[in-house]
Amino acid sequence: xxxxxxxxxxxxxxxxxxxxxxxxxxxxxxxxxxxxxxxxxxxxxxxxxxxxxxxxxxxxxxxxxxxxxxxxxxxxxxxxxxxxxxxxxxxxxxxxxxxxxxxxxxxxxxxxxxxxxxxxxxxxxxxx
Amino acid sequence: xxxxxxxxxxxxxxxxxxxxxxxxxxxxxxxxxxxxxxxxxxxxxxxxxxxxxxxxxxxxxxxxxxxxxxxxxxxxxxxxxxxxxxxxxxxxxxxxxxxxxxxxxxxxxxxxxxxxxxxxxxxxxxxxxxxxxxxxxxxxxxxxxxxxxxxxxxxxxxxxxxxxxxxxxxxxxxxxxxxxxxxxxxxxxxxxxxxxxxxxxxxxxxxxxxxxxxxxxxxxxxxxxxxxxxxxxxxxxxxxxxxxxxxxxxxxxxxxxxxxxxxxxxxxxxxxxxxxxxxxxxxxxxxxxxxxxxxxxxxxxxxxxxxxxxxxxxxxxxxxxxxxxxxxxxxxxxxxxxxxxxxxxxxxxxxxxxxxxxxxxxxxxxxxxxxxxxxxxxxxxxxxxxxxxx
Numbered sequence: 001x002x003x004x005x006x007x008x009x010x011x012x013x014x015x016x017x018x019x020x021x022x023x024x025x026x027x028x029x030x031x032x033x034x035x036x037x038x039x040x041x042x043x044x045x046x047x048x049x050x051x052x053x054x055x056x057x058x059x060x061x062x063x064x065x066x067x068x069x070x071x072x073x074x075x076x077x078x079x080x081x082x083x084x085x086x087x088x089x090x091x092x093x094x095x096x097x098x099x100x101x102x103x104x105x106x107x108x109x110x111x112x113x114x115x116x117x118x119x120x121x122x123x124x125x126x127x128x
Numbered sequence: 129x130x131x132x133x134x135x136x137x138x139x140x141x142x143x144x145x146x147x148x149x150x151x152x153x154x155x156x157x158x159x160x161x162x163x164x165x166x167x168x169x170x171x172x173x174x175x176x177x178x179x180x181x182x183x184x185x186x187x188x189x190x191x192x193x194x195x196x197x198x199x200x201x202x203x204x205x206x207x208x209x210x211x212x213x214x215x216x217x218x219x220x221x222x223x224x225x226x227x228x229x230x231x232x233x234x235x236x237x238x239x240x241x242x243x244x245x246x247x248x249x250x251x252x253x254x255x256x257x258x259x260x261x262x263x264x265x266x267x268x269x270x271x272x273x274x275x276x277x278x279x280x281x282x283x284x285x286x287x288x289x290x291x292x293x294x295x296x297x298x299x300x301x302x303x304x305x306x307x308x309x310x311x312x313x314x315x316x317x318x319x320x321x322x323x324x325x326x327x328x329x330x331x332x333x334x335x336x337x338x339x340x341x342x343x344x345x346x347x348x349x350x351x352x353x354x355x356x357x358x359x360x361x362x363x364x365x366x367x368x369x370x371x372x373x374x375x376x377x378x379x380x381x382x383x384x385x386x387x388x389x390x391x392x393x394x395x396x397x398x399x400x401x402x403x404x405x406x407x408x409x410x411x412x413x414x415x416x417x418x419x420x421x422x423x424x425x426x427x428x429x430x431x432x433x434x435x436x437x438x439x440x441x442x443x444x445x446x447x448x449x450x451x452x453x454x455x456x457x458x459x460x461x462x463x464x465x466x467x468x469x470x471x472x473x474x475x476x477x478x479x480x481x482x483x484x485x486x487x488x489x490x491x492x493x494x495x496x497x498x499x500x501x502x503x504x505x506x507x508x509x510x511x512x513x514x515x516x517x518x
Contacts (some may be wrong), residue, residue: 040378042265047377069277089378
């Protein structure tokens, strides 16, 4: 699915709920039970209202490319991107299974997990 | 309270080396410290304030204070803001002097990433595993280059900026570097050269990226009475601003930088407008860094940066806004991967009338130095400093 080996993400006590869901194939987004807003990157303290009452909601898994860059100076070129999720926040990711020459801002993408060696899978996106 | 007019830059020194395999980082710090003190006409015994950032060996200021054998310190500050630290620290030094916390402030920067073979911009680096975002960035191969590239890509999408317009920034830097005997890249380049150079991270080409160099620099900032007792031209600090800009929980705009906040704060303190500025030093880790900061500082409207930098508008002598007349990070040097110090130093040269005659701005009495530290594409620190020749 992706030529570049994806580094194992660092899992902390704070981010464990996200990665535990990922191990089960579920892409969840942290949403504050107090103010209702979804944020990224996931944290235990809501960056918008300060409440420590985060729901890990199943995401639609859909988004659009906000910006991207194909890293050419690498053993295997890869596409890094910011994707704006249907839930609102914009997250860093890679776009995979894509044609580097037709990638564009505004393109619709869908989540697809990428395996890591002995770690939880990480959310990537592919056109679609 | 304001720092306006409360402190003067009395000494400035840039290390001439660009490759220092035979020197330690501490040694480079010491050489630039002594160079700046000699430039001011002061000695180590005069220094009662020491300022450094994350490039100084050891945590905080203690290691270098000992190495330099500074024995009169009564104020220290090791604020770490990445490459723009030294722009901010100049403001901090002025504030400390205004509060009577020190009289003679020394700021040093040095490093040797070139000798240490660091692929600074193109290798994903895991800095601190306790950074809460690390798990959500490092796996994706975020590097310095592709982070800034995403800012450029978005700016192009939103405002129609082109690679050729970005290239003009490098072309202007090369026009200045040709007169700098120490510059790593003294050759003139054209827009065609820049866009024909290999892509590093779309849309940034190799010639859109700064150099990797060893070296360093230092500043000596003093209270007015001391400045007036010395023999150097008087360069007064009149305004400073600093801030952090980040991804704000996933609600951000990659086409603006922290300069949109640090800039207006510095202009307000100085009581001047962008149109009053005769010379600018603008942090140039990449061409896009310059374009975004120029817009955010108000030298042109947001989105109009591409047109503004085109056709040599940043070239000293022919353009309306001469910038980075030492060749900047794009052509001259980027010691320790931190360009803030050299930004202030070249502004001081311009205000003193000591820039190379081919690039010296006529009647240069007001200059601005602007820096962006860390990563424009994620979280970064911005500092702005306005200086006036008296």
